[in-house]
Amino acid sequence: MGAREICVFGDSIAKGVVLHPITSRYEIIKLNIEKLFGRNKVNIKNYSMFGCTVAKALSLIKRHARELTGYNSVFLEVGGNDCDFAWNEIAANPEKEHVPKTPLGEFKSLYEQVIEEIRNNGGKPTILTLPPLEPNRFFNWVSKGINKDNILQWLGDVDMIYRWQEMYNIEVMLLATKMDVPIIDIRSAFLKRNNYGDLICSDGIHPNNDGYDLIFKTIGEQYQHQLTV
Numbered sequence: 001m002g003a004r005e006i007c008v009f010g011d012s013i014a015k016g017v018v019l020h021p022i023t024s025r026y027e028i029i030k031l032n033i034e035k036l037f038g039r040n041k042v043n044i045k046n047y048s049m050f051g052c053t054v055a056k057a058l059s060l061i062k063r064h065a066r067e068l069t070g071y072n073s074v075f076l077e078v079g080g081n082d083c084d085f086a087w088n089e090i091a092a093n094p095e096k097e098h099v100p101k102t103p104l105g106e107f108k109s110l111y112e113q114v115i116e117e118i119r120n121n122g123g124k125p126t127i128l129t130l131p132p133l134e135p136n137r138f139f140n141w142v143s144k145g146i147n148k149d150n151i152l153q154w155l156g157d158v159d160m161i162y163r164w165q166e167m168y169n170i171e172v173m174l175l176a177t178k179m180d181v182p183i184i185d186i187r188s189a190f191l192k193r194n195n196y197g198d199l200i201c202s203d204g205i206h207p208n209n210d211g212y213d214l215i216f217k218t219i220g221e222q223y224q225h226q227l228t229v
């Protein structure tokens with residue numbers, strides 16, 4: 001039996017970025033294929049990049065369209081950057097209306113195009129849900145050096161950051177159902193933990209090493225299950 005071929009389009013989480021707890025610099029963890037799938041016969045081509053939005057993912061997929069038919073699965077993990085805001089602009093003008101990098105309706109439309117582009121080129125998409133952010137850490141991280149009070153005034157409460165990201169995750173799950181795309185739910189694996197914040201870096205958004213271990217385990221289990229049904 002030949003090796004399974006998988007490619008990945010996503011953001012820094014799909015790339016394996018962690019924030020070093022001492023240096024506060026971003027690093028990339030080494031992907032352990034055995035830990036991810038419990039087998040050696042898996043080849044992964046990772047096109048993920050830091051800051052990737054759904055529009056950038058669509059651009060990358062179009063660039064590599066001819067390759068997609070050669071993969072058993074095309075993993076997609078985007079949304080975390082799309083729902084983010086220009087926090088410095090909010091801090092400067094909390095009374096104004098501010099929109100995320102990709103408004104929700106546009107996010108949905110572009111994600112549909114991503115799935116169609118993959119399928120039109122012979123690929124088989126698999127969607128990953130968004131890992132949850134930790135709102136208090138994320139708030140402290142994005143408000144460094146700018147007016148925290150103004151950001152909080154605009155938000156209403158810090159937990160709004162979590163609820164806003166959750167809306168994008170819901171759209172991802174609805175889209176998977178609507179377009180009959182297999183989904184791997186890494187978010188629920190975090191939320192089942194009593195203290196899921198223990199699995200997230202001090203920036204509130206990137207999983208730490210333990211968090212990635214959980215992601216690897218979840219992907220491996222759910223992907224293997226999909227292959228058997």
